[in-house]
Amino acid sequence: MKIETQCLHEGYTPKNGEPRVIPIYQSTTYVYNSTDAVADVFDDPQLGLIYSRFENPTTDAVEKKIAALEGGVAAMCTSSGQAATLLSILNICSAGDHFISSSSIYGGTVNLFAFTLKKMGIECSFIDVDASEEDIKAAIRPNTKCIFGETIANPALTVLDIEKWANAAHSAGIPLIVDNTFATPILCRPIEWGADIVIHSTSKYMDGHAVQVGGVIVDSGKFDWTASGRFPGLTEPDESYHGVVYTEKYSHAPYIIKARHQLMRDFGCYPAANSSFLLNLGLETLAVRMKQYCENALKVAKYLEASDMVESVKYAGLESDPHYQTAKKYLPDGVCGVISFSIKGGRKKAVKFMDSLKLASNEVHVADIRTCVLHPASATHRQLTEEQLEAAGIDAGMIRLSVGLENVDDILADVDQAFKAARD
Numbered sequence: 001m002k003i004e005t006q007c008l009h010e011g012y013t014p015k016n017g018e019p020r021v022i023p024i025y026q027s028t029t030y031v032y033n034s035t036d037a038v039a040d041v042f043d044d045p046q047l048g049l050i051y052s053r054f055e056n057p058t059t060d061a062v063e064k065k066i067a068a069l070e071g072g073v074a075a076m077c078t079s080s081g082q083a084a085t086l087l088s089i090l091n092i093c094s095a096g097d098h099f100i101s102s103s104s105i106y107g108g109t110v111n112l113f114a115f116t117l118k119k120m121g122i123e124c125s126f127i128d129v130d131a132s133e134e135d136i137k138a139a140i141r142p143n144t145k146c147i148f149g150e151t152i153a154n155p156a157l158t159v160l161d162i163e164k165w166a167n168a169a170h171s172a173g174i175p176l177i178v179d180n181t182f183a184t185p186i187l188c189r190p191i192e193w194g195a196d197i198v199i200h201s202t203s204k205y206m207d208g209h210a211v212q213v214g215g216v217i218v219d220s221g222k223f224d225w226t227a228s229g230r231f232p233g234l235t236e237p238d239e240s241y242h243g244v245v246y247t248e249k250y251s252h253a254p255y256i257i258k259a260r261h262q263l264m265r266d267f268g269c270y271p272a273a274n275s276s277f278l279l280n281l282g283l284e285t286l287a288v289r290m291k292q293y294c295e296n297a298l299k300v301a302k303y304l305e306a307s308d309m310v311e312s313v314k315y316a317g318l319e320s321d322p323h324y325q326t327a328k329k330y331l332p333d334g335v336c337g338v339i340s341f342s343i344k345g346g347r348k349k350a351v352k353f354m355d356s357l358k359l360a361s362n363e364v365h366v367a368d369i370r371t372c373v374l375h376p377a378s379a380t381h382r383q384l385t386e387e388q389l390e391a392a393g394i395d396a397g398m399i400r401l402s403v404g405l406e407n408v409d410d411i412l413a414d415v416d417q418a419f420k421a422a423r424d
């Protein structure tokens with residue numbers, strides 16, 4: 001199946017007389033006909049469902065669909081993108097471990113990596129997104145467990161050279177985790193470029209309609225945990241799960257099965273069936289929506305670039321953008337609907353412009369179906385220090401414009417009138 005078809009048909013195939021659409025299985029639990037049957041599923045949780053804290057048939061269908069879209073072997077949904085990021089790291093790092101991240105990542109992820117995980121004894125080194133393969137390799141230590149980056153960074157909009165980062169990681173026998181939220185599998189499938197684990201905030205384009213927060217982790221099934229020798233959590237018996245060795249018992253997808261039956265069991269940040277049902281509706285139209293976001297955003301980016309009110313535009317679809325060539329390689333069909341630009345006159349002008357917009361809404365969201373704007377320095381990145389802001393590629397005049405699916409002429413007219421208002 002081509003990806004447009006996968007969006008509609010993967011994950012759920014009704015049998016004779018069954019509902020056309022995946023039902024909302026609004027049940028906390030699942031019934032068995034004997035105590036032994038229950039014992040059997042505890043022995044091998046792949047045999048049946050146990051409890052909706054970590055598995056549910058509606059969510060399962062969505063997980064299968066996303067795994068197929070990304071070209072992975074299995075996926076696990078989470079109740080937010082933050083939970084997906086957290087579990088993707090905790091699944092392979094514990095106190096005393098270290099990992100590496102591109103510094104060009106989402107502000108919430110910076111907080112998690114730089115402060116919260118640090119308190120848990122897990123240290124993160126941040127490296128420039130354009131660092132050389134040698135520089136990345138040089139940062140790898142004996143206790144380094146993974147490398148992390150964002151395909152298209154939110155909001156810096158840099159593009160990750162996935163192959164380079166994957167090569168650096170694999171040279172040391174560690175996996176590359178890629179946050180593919182902004183690209184979605186429609187524009188880029190990081191696993192095809194060497195990523196081992198892919199995560200998403202499904203709250204963005206995948207949901208698309210701003211109706212529910214969620215996340216997902218996808219396992220490529222390709223990383224050789226045993227050969228690496230760095231991951232006893234996967235290759236040695238799990239005391240908390242009657243001594244199971246994930247790489248032996250679940251060799252097709254040990255990473256995601258460990259994440260579900262150990263971490264999700266213990267942390268319980270699993271989405272509700274109703275949320276997964278809504279996420280599925282968003283996924284069904286993802287392919288058509290992404291094409292239109294890209295088309296609209298390129299027109300808006302070109303308009304901004306030509307405006308005398310604008311200091312600089314970041315959109316890797318523009319030839320002038322430093323990541324244009326990288327985008328051409330990894331994102332040949334477009335670079336999503338999000339544009340960052342800096343207005344001349346800094347913070348004051350940015351605020352005036354944003355407050356003058358009529359169609360575009362001022363909201364803490366991005367990748368909505370409707371055009372929206374955000375001032376990162378006052379909102380999502382407010383907790384970052386000046387140095388961290390700079391490393392994340394953010395200045396005080398920067399505006400993140402998430403171009404929606406309105407007619408692009410209406411979006412341009414709104415931007416134009418707000419520029420006029422900000423000029424005075």
Ligand SMILES: *Cc1c(COP(=O)(O)O)cnc(C)c1O
Binds near residue numbers: 108200215
């Ligand atoms: C929003 C976002 C997250 C966090 O996801 P939530 O669903 O808001 O918890 C992580 N990564 C990226 C790139 C994001 O845009």
